[in-house]
Amino acid sequence: MSPKVYIGGKLYDKADAKISVFDHGLLYGDGVFEGIRSYSGKVFRLAQHVDRLFDSARAIHLEIPLSREQMARAIEDTLAANKLTDAYIRVVVTRGAGSLGLDPRRTTDPQVIIITDQISLYPEELYEHGLKIITAGTTRNHPNALNPRIKSLNYLNNILAKIEGTNAGCLEALMLNHKGEVAECTGDNIFLVSRGVVHTPSKDSGILEGITRDAVIELARAANYAVVERTMDRYDVYTADECFLTGTAAELIPVVECDGRTIGSGRPGPVTKDLHKRFHGLVRGDR
Ligand code: PMP
Numbered sequence: 632m633s634p635k636v637y638i639g640g641k642l643y644d645k646a647d648a649k650i651s652v653f654d655h656g657l658l659y660g661d662g663v664f665e666g667i668r669s670y671s672g673k674v675f676r677l678a679q680h681v682d683r684l685f686d687s688a689r690a691i692h693l694e695i696p697l698s699r700e701q702m703a704r705a706i707e708d709t710l711a712a713n714k715l716t717d718a719y720i721r722v723v724v725t726r727g728a729g730s731l732g733l734d735p736r737r738t739t740d741p742q743v744i745i746i747t748d749q750i751s752l753y754p755e756e757l758y759e760h761g762l763k764i765i766t767a768g769t770t771r772n773h774p775n776a777l778n779p780r781i782k783s784l785n786y787l788n789n790i791l792a793k794i795e796g797t798n799a800g801c802l803e804a805l806m807l808n809h810k811g812e813v814a815e816c817t818g819d820n821i822f823l824v825s826r827g828v829v830h831t832p833s834k835d836s837g838i839l840e841g842i843t844r845d846a847v848i849e850l851a852r853a854a855n856y857a858v859v860e861r862t863m864d865r866y867d868v869y870t871a872d873e874c875f876l877t878g879t880a881a882e883l884i885p886v887v888e889c890d891g892r893t894i895g896s897g898r899p900g901p902v903t904k905d906l907h908k909r910f911h912g913l914v915r916g917d918r
Contacts, residue, residue, distance in 0.1 A: 715749075767805065768795060
């Protein structure tokens, strides 16, 4: 069966799923998006993803032509139409087609697009052995330029850092904020474990407020780990006992090296493994 893509209330075969080349989403990266997962037919934290999408849209003056309830239903219906139970779901809302020129008033018709697919971000063995990362020279967007809390279609900042990572033979790259503090990786939030305490950059560090990040903080606290959201720098990463990344696509993946420094023992540590198991239980087990 050909995958069905939702565009503006209708389902299209993948080959026919097209939008205008005059859409400002394409011309200027003008729009917002979400990456969501469903496990065993249940969409993980759907309401939270829909809220973040609407918040991002509000922040860029984009009115989504659906209510939050209609958006949630459209996502579930698209998943059902594709007969998928375990899936990655991409929701995109573009500014819509208009004439050339930045002014959003030149556009009409924001486009709501929902794509469902299967995704595996990293090879399975890296979940066991851990990733190597480098710090990118590209600084994470300044919050007063394009706030990283907005999940906008303009991902070039992250893509440039990702290219630096891949050029250095790494699948992820660490991004610092404009103050030189640790922010996040190109598509994931970062956590450290030091002396049994779990640390992650605070929400004002210039990060996307990851939904997996939230879930892992809740899981860690429920398991009686102390969790500290704070400002951190690269020294903290180099000297941590453990490090891992979280994201919808990546889920929870260990990091064992950063900028050529071995982190902890160079193997995924016990807290990372424990939280990974708990995360797996949360999303794939009973909720
Ligand atoms: N930071 C960035 C830059 C991301 O693109 C993502 C992936 N959406 C994350 C963090 C993780 O967010 P989430 O857990 O909501 O997927």
